Amino acid sequence: MWDLHRLRLLHELHRHGTVTEVADLLKFSPSTVSAQLAKLEGEIGVPLFEPEGRRLRLTPHGVRIARHAAEVIDLEEQVKSELASARPVPETVRIATLETAGRALLPRALTTLASTHPLLRLEAAVVPPEAGLSELESRGYDLVIAEQYSDYTRAHRPPLDRVTLGADTLRLVVPAGSGITTLSQAREWPWVMEPGGTAARAWAIQRCRSAGFEPDIRFDSADLEIHIHLVQAGHAVSVLPDLVWSHQTQGVDLVDLDGPAQRVLFTSARRTTTDRPSIQAVRAALLSAFGDVKATRGQE
Structure with missing residues (x-):
């Protein structure tokens, strides 16, 4: 019988492409992942991998079994869900x-x-x-x-x-008393945004470009409290969701954005x-x- 744990490793290798990524994801060492995949190949009895530089590439057999592995894993999880519903x-x-x-x-x-x-x-x-x-x-x-x-x-x-x-409304956040009432008026200000690669940052940049300017992004942080403190201190502007306001909006002004502006x-x-x-x-x-x-x- 093929080992379900090893089948999952094969499935993740098919999804992510490298042993290192699988190891990082599942909190194993790369050597442990490689050893378990080698055992699976021995259990199945056909070549599942072939070297491609320093990486392993799945053979056609490997791809086929990885796809079946996904179905087996899903079936196991579905049965567990049914049992949990019953008792x-x-x-x-x-x-x-x-x-x-x-x-x-x-x-x-x-x-x-x-x-x-x-x-x-x-x-x-x-x-x-x-x-x-x-x-x-x-x-x-x-x-x-x-x-x-x-x-x-x-x-x-x-x-x-x-x-x-x-739905959660998004608004331009500016220092209190700055006089900014539209997005385009923030074109000369430094910006604080979420890190690169996030949907929040991509959306905010696109909004600035639609308003006719490229934002001067000087600060980035996933911690939105840092955004608030930088704006309160007068060092930046930002776009933030209403859900962030767990306290009074002292030291900042909230400016409505034109068009659909929500997440x-x-x-x-x-x-x-x-x-x-x-x-x-x-x-x-x-x-x-x-x-x-x-x-x-x-x-x-």
Whole structure:
């Protein structure tokens, strides 16, 4: 019988392309991954790999078995979900969340779940959506809170679903008293944005270009509190979502942007787990938390 753990390594090698990436993703050493893949090749009895420089490339047999491995892994997970639905047991749900959602939504959701699902253990990490969605496919997480920006699409991943939490308005944030009332008036100011490669940064840059200028990005940080402090001190401007404001907006002015200016928050799970009661419970708690936050801040 072929080892399911080794089949998963083969599947991840097919997805990511290198032993090093698989090792980093699954928290193994590259030598351990290579040894397990070699054992799998011996179990199957046909060549699965061939050298390509310093890398391993899957043979046609390797590709075929990797695709079947994905089906086997999905089937196992689906059966586990069905069993969990039939007989509730203590479960752990691992979440990758945006920083703003982690701050604004997670505490409320945890309070709800402690009352409604006391056997449920929730583990959460603040992870960029790009990395979180990739690791969700690899079963590093069970649920991801991510975002979709207006006029900026995020690639769909067939193994994953999407369930909308709600819309979060984006506004230009400028130092209080700066006199800036439109995006184009911020063209001469330094900018603080999220790191390169993020949807938030790409969207903000595109908005500036649509307003007729290239932003002078002097600071980047995934920590949006740093954005706020730089703007409050008069050293930068930024575009931030309303969900970030867990306190009074002292020291800054919020400027509405023309046209669609929002991000839609959503949760993603593997389609093989969407019927699992624990996943449904966490999603319901997050949706309730989002509604409570919007109602509290008068943004509905």
